[in-house]
Amino acid sequence: MDILLPTTMVGSWPRPSWFRYQLEGRDVLEAFKVTHHAEAFHDATRCCIQDQEDAGLDILTDGQMWFDDYAMGIGSFLWYWLERTGGFGKQKLPHPARAKAKGRDVWALDEAGGVAVEGPITRGPVRMATIYRWAQRHTQKPIKACVGAGPVQLSTLAHFVGGPVKNRYELSAALADVFAAEIAELIEAGCRDIQLEDLGAWMPFLSGEKDYGWVCDIVDRTMGAIDRTQVRTSWHFCLGNAWGNKLDGMTAGGYRAVLPHYLGVKIDQYVLDFACREMEDADLLRQLPPDKSVAVGVIDVRTLEIEHPEQVAERIRKVLKHIEPERVTITSDCGFKQLPRPCAVEKLRALVEGTKLVRRELGRA
Helix, strand or coil: CCCCCCCCCCCEECCCCCCCCCCCCCCHHHHHCCHHHHHHHHHHHHHHHHHHHCCCCEECCCCCCCCCCCCCCCCHHHHHHCCCCEEECCCEEEECCCHHHCCCCHHHHHHEEEEEEEEEECCCCCCCCHHHHHHHCCCCEEEEEEEEEEEEEEEEEEECCCCCCCCCHHHHHHEEEEEEEHHHHHHHCCCEEEEEECCCHHHHHCCCCCHHHHHHHHHHHCCCCCCCCCCCEEEEEECCCCCCCCCCCCCCCHHHHHHHCCCCCCCCEEEEEEHHHHCCEEEEHHCCCCCEEEEEEEECCCCCCCEEEEEHHHHHHHHCCCCCHHHEEEECCCCCCCCCCHHHHHHHHHHHHHHHHHHHHCCCC
């Protein structure tokens, strides 16, 4: 895309207040046999895309209207995949790491929950390509497919009770193959922008140095087969977002503790939280290899306060002290699903207007 500082957002968008249908684990093609559900879903997706176009975004998402209203605010980020992948139980169990958590992380893990692994991991009706096609027909602008929660993150939720998969390493590898197949179908459907959503990047901060290599291997197994001359690839790992609350334990070291371990993964771009920490660790961007770029979060989705465009511009300026503007995309810290829609709309407008201020300063209005 030949735009300086292109603008986008991380996947999810608030549901319109009238869109109250829930998939509750069903295949979308089963649920949409009900005419009213299908009509409402497509109308909601169209509204989401229109909100982004009205704000002036360059790269859009489908808004993930297929995310149900589960616990944690964004719980469907996890459960959409677990419910539609063979080998998992249907019940929400306690999180397997709950006993080790401290402070509000105990509550956050209770919100997320855990899941039983009961049999072989097999593909199910996730339908990423179908959902992409439905969204792309509503706009001439490119739709970015946001894929996740990813294999590493999902593997940390597991209780191993049956079947051939015995630990998180085997589970994440099996899931990576499921994800890679979904991604291949997305690309076949015409998608040229794939964003992996996997907060598993943070796990080695708690589990030990040995696991950084594991995370790299799984990300590469998921994304490595993509022809990056034709498709832009990115990896988003924010600080967690349970009803607007960060996960303190695993993210305590910030990006400074984990990002340097991932500079060799087979992706083009890192999508990172910065706004919620007022651009702390932005100097790390100096370490990015020349073939890597960054999408910097300049909108804090964990607060209802609407940023001023000049505030957004100043956040961008802090980043540009450390990396060339040609390697920077402007985005939100995380998805907007948990915010009131009017608030999200104004935040998105601030993102675009703040970016325009910096473009003008760079002579690229």
